[in-house]
Structure formats: C-alpha cells, structure tokens
Amino acid sequence: MDHAFSRSTHDRAAHLRTDDQWRSAPGPLRILVIGGEHVATTETGGVAWIVEADLAGHQVPEGEWIFLGYLGDVRHAALVIDRVPAELRPTSLRMIGPEIDRDDASLAVHAVGITRWHERHRFCPSCGAASVPAQAGHVRVCAECGTHQFPRTDPAVIMLITDDQDRALLGRQPSWPEGRFSTLAGFVEPGEALEDAVRREVMEEVGVRVGEVRHAGSQPWPFPQSLMVGYFGSADHADDGAQIRVDQDEIAEARWFTRDEVTEMTSSAELLLPPNVSISRALIQSWHGGTIHGRWA
Ligand SMILES: [Zn+2]
Structure with missing residues (x-):
C-alpha cells in the first residue's frame, strides 16, 4: 500500500545526537521552521528548507533545535518555535502530507512527531519537576531527579x-x-x-x-x-x-x-x-x- 508517511527515507544519524555534535558534523545544513503541526512551506505548497544564514532575514525567533539527520550529505534540522511567521506560510502537515515529496514527508513527520511530544511532556513522569530537552531534541531530562524521558508513540x-x-x-x-x-x-x-x-x-x-x-x-x-x-x-x-x-x-x-x-x-x-x-x-x-x-x- 502506498500512502502518506509510509516510508522513512532519511538517515537519522542517531550517533550524532550527543550534545551539539550534529552542529559540527560535515555537510550543509537545511532547516525546517516548525510550530506544533505547522511547518514553513514554499509558494508552491512544498516544505520550505532554509539555510542558517537566512534565518535572521525571515525574523525567526530563538527556539529549540531537533537534529533530524541526513539526506545524502546534507544535514537536516528543525527549529521549533511557538508560531511560524506568516511570511513562511505555516501549514499543517496533515494538509500537505499527500502532496509533498517522499523525502520531505519523511523529515517533516519526524520533526512534527518530536515537536508534539515536547509540547505535551514538559514535566518529569517520576517526580513532576520540569524537564529539559537533550540529545538534539530526542530526550527530555528531569532537572531534579535526572530521569530520562523518551519520545512516546x-x-x-x-x-x-x-x-x-x-x-x-x-x-x-x-x-x-x-x-x-x-x-x-x-x-x-x-x-x-x-x-x-x-x-x-x-x-x-x-x-x-x-x-x-x-x-x-x-x-x-x-x-x-x-x-x-x-x-x-x-x-x-x-x-x-x-x-x-x-x-x-x-x-x-x-x-x-x-x-x-x-x-x-x-x-x-x-x-x-x-x-x-x-x-x-x-x-x-x-x-x-x-x-x-x-x-x-
Ligand atoms: Zn524527576
């Protein structure tokens, strides 16, 4: 069966998730700006990838980083902010899912999944204290008791x-x-x-x-x-x-x-x-x- 999000095509390169290792890893970096299930899109309705130097020009505020991995020799990351600026045409992944190409869908569904998890798991399940993201966005660590929380599916x-x-x-x-x-x-x-x-x-x-x-x-x-x-x-x-x-x-x-x-x-x-x-x-x-x-x- 062929349907939206049916195949994961990017290399998640999990070995680079420790601290900021992915930041200094080789290869150009493309960034997806994301807020909730809304992603930045192009004028033609595809997923908009931005190079780091252009972030300031789009007035994208500081946010949390998620390292998504590699497509070929290009690094891909998501920058998670509260609300994607209107000029970047925020659109729900649900709406564009069937239309976008398979590689973009693979990366975007990873990014949205992690983003929604962070939104809903800000507190430690063991002691109730606030937790903070770690490992390039793929873990949350309790600031009080150190419990690691992994993304839920x-x-x-x-x-x-x-x-x-x-x-x-x-x-x-x-x-x-x-x-x-x-x-x-x-x-x-x-x-x-x-x-x-x-x-x-x-x-x-x-x-x-x-x-x-x-x-x-x-x-x-x-x-x-x-x-x-x-x-x-x-x-x-x-x-x-x-x-x-x-x-x-x-x-x-x-x-x-x-x-x-x-x-x-x-x-x-x-x-x-x-x-x-x-x-x-x-x-x-x-x-x-x-x-x-x-x-x-
Ligand atoms: Zn705790």
Whole structure:
C-alpha cells in the first residue's frame, strides 16, 4: 500500500545526537521552521528548507533545535518555535502530507512527531519537576531527579474487515454527518497484541467476530503521537459472527459495502470516505481496486 508517511527515507544519524555534535558534523545544513503541526512551506505548497544564514532575514525567533539527520550529505534540522511567521506560510502537515515529496514527508513527520511530544511532556513522569530537552531534541531530562524521558508513540490499530462476499465493513462515528464512513480503529491496550486489539475493537464497536487478520502497513500519525497499524481481517461467519450489532457509543452506524456500492455512492456523494492522507483511505482503496470518488473535507 502506498500512502502518506509510509516510508522513512532519511538517515537519522542517531550517533550524532550527543550534545551539539550534529552542529559540527560535515555537510550543509537545511532547516525546517516548525510550530506544533505547522511547518514553513514554499509558494508552491512544498516544505520550505532554509539555510542558517537566512534565518535572521525571515525574523525567526530563538527556539529549540531537533537534529533530524541526513539526506545524502546534507544535514537536516528543525527549529521549533511557538508560531511560524506568516511570511513562511505555516501549514499543517496533515494538509500537505499527500502532496509533498517522499523525502520531505519523511523529515517533516519526524520533526512534527518530536515537536508534539515536547509540547505535551514538559514535566518529569517520576517526580513532576520540569524537564529539559537533550540529545538534539530526542530526550527530555528531569532537572531534579535526572530521569530520562523518551519520545512516546501510541499504537492504534485500523482495520478493513471483509465478509464472505468480500464486502467491506465501514462505520460512522456519532459525531459525523450522515453518509460519512471509515474503517474501524482503536487504541491498543497495555498487554495486548496488535492482532487481538483488531478483534477486540471490532467486537466492541460493531459486534462482528473477526477471524484471520493480516498486516497491511503502518503510518506514523503525529497528531499528536500515534502510530496507525493497518490490518485486513476476515469476519468469522460461524454462529452469526458477521452480524452487525452497533454499540451506539463509539459507532452510530455500520454496514457492509460492496465495491459497486462504494463506486456508485461515492460518485453521488451519498457516501463520503476519508481523505487521501489517511491510511484508512489506503486500506479502502486497496480493497476496492478501482476508482473511488470524493472524500470528506
Ligand atoms: Zn524527576
């Protein structure tokens, strides 16, 4: 499956993260200015890389540095500030994710993931004192007790389940408008294998029993700190196991869709599916195999 953020192409060069070693490492340096999930972009909507000498000209304030690594012999770093100046066209990575080139996506998703982690982990989990960044932005160290905190990623499973007629199971969340559907998804619980999380979430949300599951790919989703792990799964039809019983809490409506229904209903906008940036769309597209129209905004 090919989808946004599906491949990491840069060399993270973690051996250079100690202190400021990356600063004096060889190679030209390109800088991405970033604030939250917003990155500086070019006039044509790509990721804007700035050389250090030009930072002052763009009136970029002091910030925290994250060393991202190398692409070829070029060093790449992110400069994290509260708000990217308007002249640098701050744009959410979520919006440009499917459009930008693979190398820029690889670096930007790394930068946004680390940035969001810093924003949300300013205090030590052991003693509650303030922590400070270290190792070129990839660790936080408690100023009181010295505890090291490493970037968090929360695994979530996202799955396209099919029945014995190869129809796809899609659901609508209660807050979504009529006609908007997606694959089911949920967070993995402590002590749980990914495959079991797929089966549990589908059973909880729509009452369908899932048998075989197979890995379909994964997608870092740093909004703020998830890793979406995609699966295809087959409903277990024994004893009415494929009968939909919606829980009404996380899912308001769910049904089995044929490929023809997806083609026709997306064409008439009766059915709205997720945008191209999502692994959900990639799962649906991979199952469908043909042309799917439209998406939700
Ligand atoms: Zn501490």
